[in-house]
Amino acid sequence: MTARLAHILRHPIKAIGVEEIESASLSKGRALPSDRRWAVAHEAAKFSGQPEAWQPKMNFLRGVAGPELMAINAACDDAIVTLRHPRAGTITLNMSNAADRDRLVTWLQPLWPDDRPAPSHVVEVPGQAMTDWAEPFISLLSLSSLADLSHHAGQTLHINRWRANLWVEGWEPLRERALIGHRIRIGSATFEIVQPITRCRATTVNPETGASDCDTLAALESLWGHKDLGVYARVLTGGEIARGDAIEVL
The missing domain is CATH 2.40.33.20 (PK beta-barrel domain-like)
Incomplete structure (x- = not known):
C-alpha cells in the first residue's frame, strides 16, 4: 500500500x-503556514509586551495546564480567526486588531483554571511560529x-x-x-x-x-x-x- x-x-x-x-x-x-502564528501569554510569563524572538512554551496558555482548551476548534482566514468551544460558544476575531486580541483573552478566562496565572495578552513574533521548539x-x-x-x-x-x-x-x-x-x-x-x-x-x-x-x-x-x-x-x-x-x- x-x-x-x-x-x-x-x-x-x-x-x-x-x-x-x-x-x-x-x-x-x-513551519506550516499559520501554525502557532499567535500565542496567549499568561501573567507569570518571563517577558512583558511583545517579545522579539521565540519564547519557551511555559510562558503561554497550554492544554497541559488548561485541559478545556483542548476542545477548541478553529477556522483561519489570514488574520480572521473563528474559535468554537462546546461550553464557551463561538467567537470571531481579527487578530490584527488590539481590541479583538483583548476579547480573546476575556473569552478564554472561563476556560482557564483559577489556580493558574491568568491569561494576559496575545503574542506574535513576525516570521516565527510559537512552536514548542x-x-x-x-x-x-x-x-x-x-x-x-x-x-x-x-x-x-x-x-x-x-x-x-x-x-x-x-x-x-x-x-x-x-x-x-x-x-x-x-x-x-x-x-x-x-x-x-x-x-x-x-x-x-x-x-x-x-x-x-x-x-x-x-x-x-x-x-x-x-x-x-x-x-x-x-x-x-x-x-x-x-x-x-x-x-x-x-
Whole structure:
C-alpha cells in the first residue's frame, strides 16, 4: 500500500484551536503556514509586551495546564480567526486588531483554571511560529501507530489529542520513528525526519469534551517502552502538499 498524506492540521493560536486544511505551501526551514502564528501569554510569563524572538512554551496558555482548551476548534482566514468551544460558544476575531486580541483573552478566562496565572495578552513574533521548539519543525504522525495505541488503550484516540501537523496513512506502526535521520518527499516538498516527539499530559484529554479520559502516557510506556508518538520534521525543500499526496522515502 502506498503511504499517503491523510490529514493536514494547523493551530493558528498555540494550544487554542485546531483546523484541518486541504493543502499548504511550505517554505524551506519554516513551519506550516499559520501554525502557532499567535500565542496567549499568561501573567507569570518571563517577558512583558511583545517579545522579539521565540519564547519557551511555559510562558503561554497550554492544554497541559488548561485541559478545556483542548476542545477548541478553529477556522483561519489570514488574520480572521473563528474559535468554537462546546461550553464557551463561538467567537470571531481579527487578530490584527488590539481590541479583538483583548476579547480573546476575556473569552478564554472561563476556560482557564483559577489556580493558574491568568491569561494576559496575545503574542506574535513576525516570521516565527510559537512552536514548542525554537526551530520551526513540522510534526508528522502515523495513523497506524495511533491505531495500535488506541487498541492497546481500549478506546479510540482522536487525532486532535496530539496537536500534529501531518498524518500519514499506509505505513506500518512506528515506521515514522525508524525514519529518523532519513528524508521523505510529500507532494513537491522534501523533509528530513529529525527526532521523536515526547508526549505530555495534554494528550490524556478528550478533544471533544475537554476532560481527561485516558492515561495516554501510561499506554505509550506499556506498549512501546517510551512516551513518544510521532516525529518532528524539517522542511528541506519548499513546495506544495495536499491531502492524498503520495509519500516517498528518499
